Amino acid sequence: MKRDSDSGGKQRPSVVPTISQVAKASGVSRATVSRAFSRPEMLTKETVRRVKEVADKLGYVPNQVARALSTGRHGNVALIVSDVANPFFPPLIRAAQLRADQAGLCVFLGNSDEDPAREELLVGRFIGQVEGLVLASSRLDEEHIRRHATRRPLVLINRDIEGITRVLIDTAPGVAAAIAHLAELGHRHIAYVSGPTTSWSNQQRRNAVRREAEKRGLTVIAVPARPPSYDTGRLAATQIVASGVTAAIAFDDLVAQGLMAGLAALDVEVPKSFSVVGCDDVLGETTYPPLTTVSARCADAGDVAVGLLLSQMNGGVSGEIRHKLNSHLVIRASTGPAPVKRRSR
Amino acid sequence: MKRDSDSGGKQRPSVVPTISQVAKASGVSRATVSRAFSRPEMLTKETVRRVKEVADKLGYVPNQVARALSTGRHGNVALIVSDVANPFFPPLIRAAQLRADQAGLCVFLGNSDEDPAREELLVGRFIGQVEGLVLASSRLDEEHIRRHATRRPLVLINRDIEGITRVLIDTAPGVAAAIAHLAELGHRHIAYVSGPTTSWSNQQRRNAVRREAEKRGLTVIAVPARPPSYDTGRLAATQIVASGVTAAIAFDDLVAQGLMAGLAALDVEVPKSFSVVGCDDVLGETTYPPLTTVSARCADAGDVAVGLLLSQMNGGVSGEIRHKLNSHLVIRASTGPAPVKRRSR
DNA sequence: GAATGTAATGCAACCGGTTGCATGTCAAGC
DNA sequence: GCTTGACATGCAACCGGTTGCATTACATTC
DSSP states (O other): OOOOTTTOOOSSSSSSOOHHHHHHHHTSOHHHHHHHHHOGGGSOHHHHHHHHHHHHHHTOOOOHHHHHHHHSOOOEEEEEESOTTSTTHHHHHHHHHHHHHHTTOEEEEEEOTTOHHHHHHHHHHHHTTOSEEEEESOOSOHHHHHHHHHHSOEEEESOOOTTSOEEEEOOHHHHHHHHHHHHHTTOOEEEEEEOOTTOHHHHHHHHHHHHHHHHHTOEEEEEEOSSOSHHHHHHHHHHHHHTTOSEEEESSHHHHHHHHHHHHHTTOOTTTTOEEEEEEOOSTTOSSSOOEEEEOOHHHHHHHHHHHHHHHHHTOOOSOOEEEEOOEEEOOSSOOOOOOOOSOO | OOOOTTTOOOSSOSSSOOHHHHHHHHTSOHHHHHHHHHOGGGSOHHHHHHHHHHHHHHTOOOOHHHHHHHHSOOOEEEEEESOTTSTTHHHHHHHHHHHHHHTTOEEEEEEOTTOHHHHHHHHHHHHTTOSEEEEESOOSOHHHHHHHHHHSOEEEESOOOTTSOEEEEOOHHHHHHHHHHHHHTTOOEEEEEEOOTTOHHHHHHHHHHHHHHHHTTOEEEEEEOSSOSHHHHHHHHHHHHHTTOSEEEESSHHHHHHHHHHHHHTTOOTTTTOEEEEEEOOSTTOSSSOOEEEEOOHHHHHHHHHHHHHHHHHTOOOSOOEEEEOOEEEOOSSOOOOOOOOSOO
8 A cells, every 4th residue: 555645756757846745845744834825823933934945945836726626715706898809898907907916816807799698608617716706797687697696706897786796887977067068068959879778888878968968958869879889980970960960979989989080071070060079088088189088987997896806705795785986077179169050951 | 433525514505516416416426427527428328318417407517626626627728918908909818718718718817017027926826727828928038938838838929939839920021011102102211110129029010110111212210109109109299200201100000199199289191291100900990090000910819829829738739839920001091192392391 | 740721733534526447237259 | 158348337546735623742830
């Protein structure tokens, strides 16, 4: 019964030393080595020092996978977004990463490409090896989300499901400010260039436009740009110009940018003859002309979401949290006074 | 000695059934359950069917972490990029994801934020739980990269280290075409707006500009935009205009876009009085005017890199691979005939 | 000096799978 | 009818850590 699994000659000689090798080399038990790394306060300083020294020499690093198996803590979280390539997400991803990093966590990124089935598949793959999930603009139906939430701490971004922790980018105040801004500039008839009907953000924005416009006596028409993109925005220009409005507020910056391109192609000058407002503020000053937009602080959303996830993972927060992020209007150069009204068209 | 670990009442009653529970419920051994999932061809069809049925009923899913511990295959790969927020990366990330997904792999995303120390930290966290790594635009020094490559399959993007599998986006042909294009339009003096000196891409582009310009008898000046961004591009405009050149080719699209904004601010019309060429083709037609640029097919790079990683993980490809991706010029509206020369300035 | 308490370390079971080998079953071959 | 072999399944060790409990060593107190 020779069971000297430690000294056993493996095919890979020097790579990846295990806890047993460190234990043997430093003349202590595996338990002590383990504690030197995970609970050093239980040990003599001297012991910790010695073990770590040996470990260093051998190039030992605790095996995360093995650790995860026995403790159930993997040190991983998952972030699933609906479209990595949409400029709304990269800053959000970056902020989420940063926050997770600070907590020593690794992050899995999933890209659902707007497809619920894909998203479900990804969740399935991730859930076994993460301690928590963040779903940004999830396209999953409520039932699925609830089920996953029973298995793991889960935080939603821009999805409003009761009982599940969520962070919502509340663009209503910013949109309201945008309407006020346009009203002050003398615009009376405006268009809302709308996004996906299933999107929580779109519903929220459209309602805010309606409400505020009504309050100020403006008339609003809705023109779709679906899916929201530069191209659909551009294509919407004709219809919008034909409708006789003098300003438009778009579902997002990409649509707004497309719209401006469409207007330019029709020889409609922005902001001289037509004003455009975007949403999300993801393009900064890079458009021509620089876009007036509603800043949605998407980076903060990533940061906050991971923060909430962390506290849920640790403390096991009981109460439901519905975190709202404020928004505000950033005025640049795509909005200006309403053109003098022509008598007839 | 009552050691009935299987039926033992855990605190969590129904969640996450284990292989033992499935084994018991279906009246077979754990080994058989294991094989029903990982090597069904070893078992009777009937057995597989029965086990899977029971597993389904119980909601059993094999635990990835446990599996990884015993097999050493985690089913994960890591992708580290230097800046998620740079528009060059999202398409690359997306393509890499897609490819990994098809192979049933989960991907960890790391963001080094251009910081070698951070990148090293991330690699350390990932390496224990992945089967392979892709480093895009790595800022690590060669020695570190080589070391990691001995531990795990590793593929580089836009980093040229001998002996390590790498995919390089070869923009030289596209840049050469751009110079030719400008020469044909009558430009004689041009500027190269350069990026990070340590960047492989930048060196390659600058050299291509030099070489091709010399061949055609154009003169080139170099103007820095560091770090490469919209803002540094914008700021470079003054110096460029003052130098008397009639066209510029920028390190990337962002710089080019900034440059166009800077030119507009100086009342220099593009393309009438000045031509601008970008690089990477990540902005499509969204600039004003639409940017002539060198298409670098960054999405393909992600796809190819993961593909190479996979083959390295499986077959254990022996020979070194240096995969070059071609580039070509996309002509849009930011380039035009050189303005008629004024006698003096 | 014996009893008591406390701090440091070791022992061995356990996490949930995988897998080499042994065992058992059944049918074909002589 | 008994041997032989192929095939299906079970046994038990193993992956590399963690942790409850036992043990040991040492200091304190009376």
